[in-house]
Amino acid sequence: MRKFFIxxxxxxxxxxxxxxxxxxxxxxxxxxxxxxxxxPGLLPDNPLYSIKVFRDRIIEFLIADPIKKSExxxxxxxxxxxxxxxxxxxxxxKLAEETISKGENYFEDGIKNLDESRKEGRQIDPSLLVSYDxxxxxxxxxxxxxxERASGDPKKKLIKSLERVRKFVEMVNKLKL
Numbered sequence: 001m002r003k004f005f006i007x008x009x010x011x012x013x014x015x016x017x018x019x020x021x022x023x024x025x026x027x028x029x030x031x032x033x034x035x036x037x038x039x040p041g042l043l044p045d046n047p048l049y050s051i052k053v054f055r056d057r058i059i060e061f062l063i064a065d066p067i068k069k070s071e072x073x074x075x076x077x078x079x080x081x082x083x084x085x086x087x088x089x090x091x092x093x094k095l096a097e098e099t100i101s102k103g104e105n106y107f108e109d110g111i112k113n114l115d116e117s118r119k120e121g122r123q124i125d126p127s128l129l130v131s132y133d134x135x136x137x138x139x140x141x142x143x144x145x146x147x148e149r150a151s152g153d154p155k156k157k158l159i160k161s162l163e164r165v166r167k168f169v170e171m172v173n174k175l176k177l
Contacts, residue, residue, distance in 0.1 A: 073110030
């Protein structure tokens with residue numbers, strides 16, 4: 001039993017180091033834009049990932065303020081992109097594309113929440129708009145790099161995500177006015 005726990009701890013530690021090195025690759029790939037993507041954490045190919053998703057859904061449900069929700073959506077979108085890049089590096093192209101696409105859904109929801117808040121006359125912190133602007137440009141930059149390296153069906157789907165992100169850049173620019 002003791003050997004089992006030692007092996008389990010070593011396996012978890014090795015996963016941490018692998019993900020850390022892949023996260024550093026994400027950061028070095030995106031040196032053009034200083035915006036930092038968050039650490040990806042657990043990946044969808046990990047059995048515990050469903051717990052992370054469940055936790056995020058509970059948090060999302062509990063956030064009532066649309067501006068706070070947009071902050072959560074931005075973090076979720078950035079995490080999904082970061083996870084997608086790591087999965088892409090692990091050659092899990094379909095899972096990477098699906099994860100990135102889900103992240104772009106969060107990004108779109110966040111922009112919609114900000115737009116609705118503005119229409120209601122609520123004051124939006126300018127730093128949040130700057131974060132959205134920087135993030136949208138980072139998403140575009142990273143997706144352009146992934147599209148160049150991808151092929152087949154994942155490439156087609158990444159191109160669709162890239163087209164969405166280009167629209168997001170425009171939407172965020174309108175919000176900043």
